[in-house]
Amino acid sequence: MRATDSATELWTLLSQVMMARRGHTLAIAAELGLSPPQMWALRHLESETPLPMSTLAGLLHCDNSNVTGIVDRLEARGLVERRPAAHDRRVKHLHLTAAGTELRGQVGERMAETPEAFARLDASEQQQLVALLRKIAM
Amino acid sequence: MRATDSATELWTLLSQVMMARRGHTLAIAAELGLSPPQMWALRHLESETPLPMSTLAGLLHCDNSNVTGIVDRLEARGLVERRPAAHDRRVKHLHLTAAGTELRGQVGERMAETPEAFARLDASEQQQLVALLRKIAM
DNA sequence: TATTGTTATACTCTATAACTATA
DNA sequence: TATAGTTATAGAGTATAACAATA
Numbered sequence: 001m002r003a004t005d006s007a008t009e010l011w012t013l014l015s016q017v018m019m020a021r022r023g024h025t026l027a028i029a030a031e032l033g034l035s036p037p038q039m040w041a042l043r044h045l046e047s048e049t050p051l052p053m054s055t056l057a058g059l060l061h062c063d064n065s066n067v068t069g070i071v072d073r074l075e076a077r078g079l080v081e082r083r084p085a086a087h088d089r090r091v092k093h094l095h096l097t098a099a100g101t102e103l104r105g106q107v108g109e110r111m112a113e114t115p116e117a118f119a120r121l122d123a124s125e126q127q128q129l130v131a132l133l134r135k136i137a138m
Numbered sequence: 139m140r141a142t143d144s145a146t147e148l149w150t151l152l153s154q155v156m157m158a159r160r161g162h163t164l165a166i167a168a169e170l171g172l173s174p175p176q177m178w179a180l181r182h183l184e185s186e187t188p189l190p191m192s193t194l195a196g197l198l199h200c201d202n203s204n205v206t207g208i209v210d211r212l213e214a215r216g217l218v219e220r221r222p223a224a225h226d227r228r229v230k231h232l233h234l235t236a237a238g239t240e241l242r243g244q245v246g247e248r249m250a251e252t253p254e255a256f257a258r259l260d261a262s263e264q265q266q267l268v269a270l271l272r273k274i275a276m
Numbered sequence: 277t278a279t280t281g282t283t284a285t286a287c288t289c290t291a292t293a294a295c296t297a298t299a
Numbered sequence: 300t301a302t303a304g305t306t307a308t309a310g311a312g313t314a315t316a317a318c319a320a321t322a
Contacts, residue, residue, distance in 0.1 A: 006264040007252045013271040015249070018156045020275075021314040023199045035288060036314090053304060061161045068305055069298055070289080090298045111153070114145045117274045126144040129270045133151040135274060136255045137158075171311045173290090173311065177299055191281060201314055208312080228280040279322075289312070296305075 021115060030109040032103065037070050042096075042104045043081065043111075050093035052085065079103060101125070159196050159253060168246040170241060175200070180234075180242045181249075183218065188231035190223065217241060 006098060029039040037060060044059045045051055051059075057067045071094065074080040079100035085091035121129065167177045177197060182197045183189055189197075195205045209232065212218040217238035223229035234242060259267065 006261065006268055007256050008250055008265045008269065010256065010264055010268050011250065011252045013268065014152065014155065017152065017271065017276045037289065054302090061164050062289080064304060065292085065306080066290060068178050069244070073288085088299070088303080089288095091163070091305095092304070097171060112146050112149065114149045117276070118145050118148065120273045121270065123144065125273070126148055130144055130148050130151065132259065132267045132270070133148065133155065135258045135263070136155045136253070137151045138255070175312065192279090200312080202281060203283080206315060211311080225322085226280085226322070230281070277320100281318100282320100283316100285315085285317105287313080290310080292308085293308080296300085296304100297303090298306075299300100299302075 017117075018113070020117075024045055024113075024115075025111070028107065032106060032110075034103075034107075035070075035073075037066075038074055039107055041067075041074065042079065042094075042100065043102055045096050045100070045104065047101050049093050050083070052091045052093060054091075054103055056094060074100070129134050154256070155253070158255075162253075163249070163253075166245065170248075172245075173208075175204075176229055176239055177245055178219065179205075179208055179212065180238065183234050183236050183238070183242065185239050188221070188247055190229045190231060191220075192229075194232060211221075212238070242267060249276050 003106060026036065029036050032039070040060055041056060044056060049058065053067050053071065054064055056071075057064045060067065060070075071080060073084060076097075078097055081095045081097055082092045085093050093110065119125070142221075164174065167174050172180065178198055179194060182194060190201055191205050191209065194209075195202045198205065207221050207234070209218060209220065213220065214246075216235055219231060219233045219235055220230045256264070
């Protein structure tokens with residue numbers, strides 16, 4: 001088997017693991033009353049660093065005009081606030097509210113739940129895998 | 139660091155790698171003129187084994203009623219055919235057409251393109267990683 | 277009665293294009 | 300002129316509920 005084939009198999013396996021988790025991810029969003037894009041948005045927002053709308057659009061891989069609606073709905077639920085940026089009043093910074101920070105924490109906790117299949121690796125194998133993935137993820 | 143923490147870090151890293159690929163995946167769908175659910179549907183369908191609508195709904199993690207629309211649009215493009223199942227005429231089996239098989243192949247090729255970051259692993263590391271992921275993916 | 281797939285409805289996401297207000 | 304965000308529009312995805320055909 002050539003190196004290229006092992007890279008392909010690697011990528012296929014990784015995709016399979018993640019695909020198997022899709023149901024879990026969607027269930028978390030539904031349980032917390034969030035649509036998937038709303039959940040991703042919440043995950044990208046951090047309490048410390050406010051994000052311009054356009055930056056969030058880039059992170060969500062969608063058009064600016066979509067972010068308007070997504071943020072509208074998060075703001076209507078009191079999870080996020082828009083504040084005009086000081087240096088450029090065209091830009092609007094997104095800030096998490098207390099409720100938003102709380103919900104974001106819940107999302108993070110639920111998303112961190114590791115798949116049961118991970119139990120098939122012992123501690124040493126897990127650390128080995130972590131070391132390899134770090135190289136890929138940087 | 140406890141074993142639990144290394145499993146959490148493992149999962150976080152895996153999610154990061156996949157998240158970084160989301161743009162690439164969406165770009166492939168757009169280039170091939172497919173919506174994401176249409177692309178997943180195509181990937182789940184195989185030329186040999188026809189799938190009932192409800193099975194596809196389960197694989198896509200959505201309601202049966204959504205599959206009606208998704209398949210409507212694939213069928214309108216001549217990629218898929220509905221055929222009533224012999225054993226139970228309520229069930230409709232989904233078959234790929236020649237055009238559907240062809241396009242499915244293109245999707246597969248594009249999705250198999252490995253992230254550039256994989257080049258940071260040498261051949262032996264890649265095989266090590268494959269062995270570990272196989273345990274998780276089964 | 278129960279199940280498969282459809283239809284009707286309402287809401288969300290999505291891109292494109294035109295618009296506003298700033299710069 | 301150019302850019303950040305909004306609005307308008309049209310198409311697609313989504314769940315729920317009611318329905319037809321079949322079992």
